[in-house]
Structure formats: C-alpha cells, structure tokens
Amino acid sequence: MGTGQRRPTGRPRGFDADEALERALLVFWERGYEGASLANLTEAMGISTTSMYAAFGNKEELFRKALERYSEGPSAYLARALEEPTALRVATAIVAGAIRTTTRPTGPNGCLGVQGALATGDSGRAARDLLITWRGNDYSRIRDRFRRAIDDGDLPEGADPALLARYVTTLTYGIAVQAASGVHRDELQEMADAALRGWPLR
Amino acid sequence: MGTGQRRPTGRPRGFDADEALERALLVFWERGYEGASLANLTEAMGISTTSMYAAFGNKEELFRKALERYSEGPSAYLARALEEPTALRVATAIVAGAIRTTTRPTGPNGCLGVQGALATGDSGRAARDLLITWRGNDYSRIRDRFRRAIDDGDLPEGADPALLARYVTTLTYGIAVQAASGVHRDELQEMADAALRGWPLR
DNA sequence: CACGTTCTGCATCGATCGGTACAAAAATGG
DNA sequence: CCATTTTTGTACCGATCGATGCAGAACGTG
Numbered sequence: 001m002g003t004g005q006r007r008p009t010g011r012p013r014g015f016d017a018d019e020a021l022e023r024a025l026l027v028f029w030e031r032g033y034e035g036a037s038l039a040n041l042t043e044a045m046g047i048s049t050t051s052m053y054a055a056f057g058n059k060e061e062l063f064r065k066a067l068e069r070y071s072e073g074p075s076a077y078l079a080r081a082l083e084e085p086t087a088l089r090v091a092t093a094i095v096a097g098a099i100r101t102t103t104r105p106t107g108p109n110g111c112l113g114v115q116g117a118l119a120t121g122d123s124g125r126a127a128r129d130l131l132i133t134w135r136g137n138d139y140s141r142i143r144d145r146f147r148r149a150i151d152d153g154d155l156p157e158g159a160d161p162a163l164l165a166r167y168v169t170t171l172t173y174g175i176a177v178q179a180a181s182g183v184h185r186d187e188l189q190e191m192a193d194a195a196l197r198g199w200p201l202r
Numbered sequence: 203m204g205t206g207q208r209r210p211t212g213r214p215r216g217f218d219a220d221e222a223l224e225r226a227l228l229v230f231w232e233r234g235y236e237g238a239s240l241a242n243l244t245e246a247m248g249i250s251t252t253s254m255y256a257a258f259g260n261k262e263e264l265f266r267k268a269l270e271r272y273s274e275g276p277s278a279y280l281a282r283a284l285e286e287p288t289a290l291r292v293a294t295a296i297v298a299g300a301i302r303t304t305t306r307p308t309g310p311n312g313c314l315g316v317q318g319a320l321a322t323g324d325s326g327r328a329a330r331d332l333l334i335t336w337r338g339n340d341y342s343r344i345r346d347r348f349r350r351a352i353d354d355g356d357l358p359e360g361a362d363p364a365l366l367a368r369y370v371t372t373l374t375y376g377i378a379v380q381a382a383s384g385v386h387r388d389e390l391q392e393m394a395d396a397a398l399r400g401w402p403l404r
Numbered sequence: 405c406a407c408g409t410t411c412t413g414c415a416t417c418g419a420t421c422g423g424t425a426c427a428a429a430a431a432t433g434g
Numbered sequence: 435c436c437a438t439t440t441t442t443g444t445a446c447c448g449a450t451c452g453a454t455g456c457a458g459a460a461c462g463t464g
Binding site for chain 1 (some may be wrong): 450451452453454459460461462463
C-alpha cells in the first residue's frame with residue numbers, strides 16, 4: 001500500500017549519492033584501490049569522511065559499489081556484445097568496446113577491473129580478490145556464449161570455446177595495459193582488427 | 203698496480219646487497235610499488251631501514267634497481283628471443299618466455315613491469331612512469347626487430363612491424379594479467395599457440 | 405511544541421607511512 | 435695506539451593512513 005517510495009524520517013542527505021559514487025569511481029579508476037586515499041575520494045565526492053562512511057560503509061564497500069557502477073556503465077558494452085548474432089561479431093564487439101572504454105578522451109585511461117587492484121599489499125587484498133572474481137565472471141560469460149555458438153553451428157565443431165574466450169580476454173586485458181600506458185585508440189583498433197582476422201584461430 | 207678491487211675503508215657491510223635486492227624484487231613483484239611498505243621490504247631483505255637507505259638511497263631508487271635486476275633476470279628471455287632467426291620464432295619465444303616468467307611455480311604470479319605500478323596515487327607516480335617507459339622500450343625493441351625481419355625477407359613487404367609489435371606486447375601484457383589472476387601455464391600456452399597461428403596476421 | 409531519527413561538521417583516534425638523527429661498532433691507514 | 439671512514443642498531447620524526455565519537459542541525463510525526 002502507500003505511494004511506494006516514502007520519504008524517510010530524519011535529516012535528508014545533503015548530496016546526491018549517485019553522483020558521489022560516480023566521482024569515487026573515477027578516483028579508483030585512475031589511482032587504483034590502494035592509491036586512492038580517503039582524502040582523495042571524499043574531496044572528489046564533495047563530502048566529509050563521516051558522510052561517506054554513513055552512506056557507503058567503508059572504503060572497501062565503496063570500491064565494491066564503484067565496481068558495480070563500472071559494470072553497468074563503462075563496462076556495459078560486454079552485455080551488449082554478448083547479444084551479437086555470431087561469435088566473431090561478439091569477439092569484435094568486445095574488443096572494440098574495451099578499446100573505447102579504456103581510451104576515452106575524457107576520463108581515466110585503462111580498465112578499472114585490471115588496474116583497480118592487480119598487485120597489492122595486505123590492505124588491498126580484498127579488492128584484488130574481488131577483481132579476480134570479476135574478471136573470471138567475464139571470462140565465463142564469454143566462454144558460455146562461444147559454446148552456444150557451436151550449438152548454433154556458428155562456430156565449427158572443432159573450435160575450443162574456452163581457448164577462444166581466453167584469447168579474447170587476454171586481448172582486452174592487454175589492451176587495458178596499453179591504454180594505461182597512453183597508447184592511442186586508433187593504433188589499438190588497427191591491431192585488434194588484425195588480431196581477429198585469423199578467427200576462430202583454426 | 204694493485205689487485206683490482208681494493209677493500210674500501212670503513213666498516214664492512216653485514217649483508218649481501220645482491221641477495222637483499224633479490225628479496226626486495228620479490229616483494230615489489232608480489233605487492234606492487236605502493237603495496238610494498240618499507241617494513242615489508244626491510245623484513246624480507248633482513249636489514250634495517252637505516253641499512254636500506256644507506257645502501258640503496260630510498261624506496262624509489264630501490265624499485266628502480268629491482269626493475270633493473272628484473273630485466274636481467276626473470277625478464278631476460280626478451281633479449282634472447284630477439285636473437286631468434288625469424289620474426290615468427292621471435293614472437294613465439296617472447297610469448298612463451300612471458301608465460302614461463304609470469305607463472306613460475308615458485309615466486310609471484312604476473313609481471314613486475316605490469317603490476318608493479320599500473321594505476322597509482324601521487325606517491326607511486328614516479329614508479330608508474332618508470333614502468334611506462336620500460337614497457338615502451340620493450341615495444342620499440344620488438345618493432346625494430348620486426349623491421350629487420352622485413353629487410354631480411356623473412357616478413358613480407360606488406361607486413362606492419364609496428365602493428366605486429368603491438369600485437370605481441372598486447373598478448374604478453376594480457377598474459378601477465380591472466381597469470382596474476384591465477385590462470386595456469388598450460389592453458390595460457392595453448393592459447394598463445396593458437397594466437398600465433400595466423401602470423402603475420404595477413 | 406516536543407520527540408525520534410538521520411545526517412553533518414569538527415575534532416580526533418591509534419596505526420602505519422617513508423625517512424632520519426645519533427652514537428656505538430667495525431673496518432683501514434698511519 | 436689514534437684518526438678516519440663506513441655501517442649498524444635504536445629510537446624517533448612529522449605526515450598521512452583508514453576510521454570514529456560526539457554534539458548539534460535538519461527533517462517527519464504526533
């Protein structure tokens with residue numbers, strides 16, 4: 001009953017939580033989990049540490065929510081790519097999406113899922129493990145899509161979906177590192193086009 | 203004349219600087235520049251912070267020297283690979299060397315040149331820039347080797363050395379991320395074999 | 405109005421960060 | 435022996451780390 005969303009009791013928030021999370025995402029993206037201090041984060045978010053802790057829990061939870069936002073925003077190209085009609089078009093769309101996302105003229109270079117926490121100290125271990133799981137999920141979804149492509153007759157019977165998924169993810173992670181090093185979009189796209197010419201790698 | 207190396211005046215060192223640097227390298231490799239604290243480093247090196255600073259300068263210099271040691275040790279496969287007689291054998295050796303180095307049963311997974319400092323805060327910016335230069339060097343050496351392969355008639359006239367070098371480095375960086383995620387050596391090698399079957403990417 | 409609830413600003417917490425001051429220890433040269 | 439040079443252990447530096455205590459402000463409700 002009722003009108004659905006009711007205004008909660010108590011003092012209302014003085015900031016937009018979505019907007020603040022977006023700012024935090026950008027900081028994590030650029031500096032990595034360990035490199036992003038609470039001072040960096042709260043300054044970019046425009047709120048105090050108190051407000052951040054009240055709204056998001058702690059730094060680790062904030063990172064987790066930023067990663068979710070990343071999956072549904074900059075990294076949403078993956079879900080769309082998996083709906084392409086053929087395995088080759090799926091692979092092409094994934095790689096192109098990765099290049100576009102990691103080399104946006106505005107925003108950080110690289111991929112949050114890679115550079116967010118690749119090698120860390122003890123304090124970043126949870127974030128690192130989270131990203132390992134995140135990357136593993138992407139791999140599994142791509143592999144499953146390629147399995148379906150064999151059932152569809154789109155990929156030949158002899159094709160290896162796991163190997164092809166490993167190849168596509170390896171390309172995207174490599175692209176993420178190149179982008180973080182400042183390599184430009186056009187050069188990466190030419191390389192990616194060539195890399196998929198041998199599809200499905202015989 | 204003298205006997206060459208003369209024992210210097212003053213109290214002699216109580217530790218083996220080479221051995222200590224090797225230990226520091228392993229810590230940086232596993233935790234990254236920012237994730238490796240002085241306490242982590244000196245404990246692994248078996249010396250006090252005072253001795254570390256006297257022998258190596260500071261944390262940044264220690265990282266620089268660890269990277270040099272990495273280039274001449276775990277990453278030495280690159281120089282050997284560049285001496286292979288054909289471009290395909292060069293590419294094959296580079297990728298195989300990267301897989302072996304990033305998935306050693308003993309020692310950290312992944313590549314120091316990638317995960318040592320990919321995205322950092324202000325304190326890690328110098329290390330990050332150093333690794334960008336390091337990776338850029340590797341790319342240039344590979345590209346130059348492929349240029350020579352065209353002169354040798356080993357690669358066809360129409361081949362693009364820069365594109366091929368970008369492809370090989372992208373594969374190795376992607377492999378480094380996969381290895382850091384715990385993907386096993388055999389799976390990566392199968393993928394790499396397939397990835398080079400289309401060489402020179404037409 | 406008072407009340408309960410939630411959020412905010414300020415001050416601060418103990419722990420850890422990278423880095424050093426200082427004097428004793430251990431070597432060489434006279 | 436003494437003087438010089440270099441390394442070592444101890445103790446410590448100010449800054450920053452992630453995180454919190456607390457009082458008051460800002461809302462809906464009765």
